[in-house]
Amino acid sequence: EVQLVESGGDLVQAGGSLRLSCAASGFTFSRSWMHWVRQAPGKGLVWVSRITDDGSSTIYADSVKGRFTISRDNAKNTLYLQMNSLRAEDTAVYYCATGGQGYLHHWGQGTLVTVPS
Amino acid sequence: QSALTQPASVSGSPGQSINISCTGTSSDVGGYNYVAWYQQHPDKAPKLTVYGVSNRPSGVSNRFSGSKSGNTASLTISGLQAEDEADYYCSSYTSTSQYVFGTGTKVTVL
Secondary structure, X not given: OOEEEEEOOOEOOOOOOEEEEEEEEOOOHHHOEEEEEEEOOOOOEEEEEEEOOXXXXXXXXXXXXXXXXXXXXXXXXXXXXXXXXXXXHHOEEEEXXXXXXXXXXXXXXXXXXXXXX | OOOEEOXXXXXXXOOOOEEEXXXXXXXXXXXXXXXXXXXXXXXXXXXXXXXXXXXXXXXXOOOEXXXXXXXXXXXXXXXXXXXXXXXXXXXXXXXXXXXXXXXXXEEEEO
């Protein structure tokens, strides 16, 4: 059974940093492209970033480009999202998800990041 | 990248069929057969319901079907059931190699 468990969410002041983790199990992590998606309270889904299976290629939403960095450790079956220069509008539940061809297949339960305004 | 446009809400009675539209541009929905749909119940993670415009993952009911015409994709739920009451989001791959989600549709079973 595929399992994705996010962690690292917290309350952080504007301008601060946070690193999220996503522990993966039940599938071959090193062969899977991975994504981060976020959802502000009461709002819709917003795609954040994607990384290829070997970590050689990454891409970001314009709203986080230059502030967020996606990375992975295939030896630890773990995906990361380093978030710097956090803003109030970054407040959201952050989900990690496995990537299919043009879709996001399995999702974790999410971790909440709060940046007070 | 602007969000894809979905109706805010759709409702139907048990047993009826409903359609949810998802309108984008030729740079996303219209340009690729990489449209997916996700079901999200309150306080739960999204669940993949349709991918590649019209394919269903294993375990998803055949009451869910997808289609696309031009820049607009659609999700049809037939034989509406109480458990189908949820938020639904479309998504598409884009010409900039990013992804974009729809604005979301709340489905209510009357």
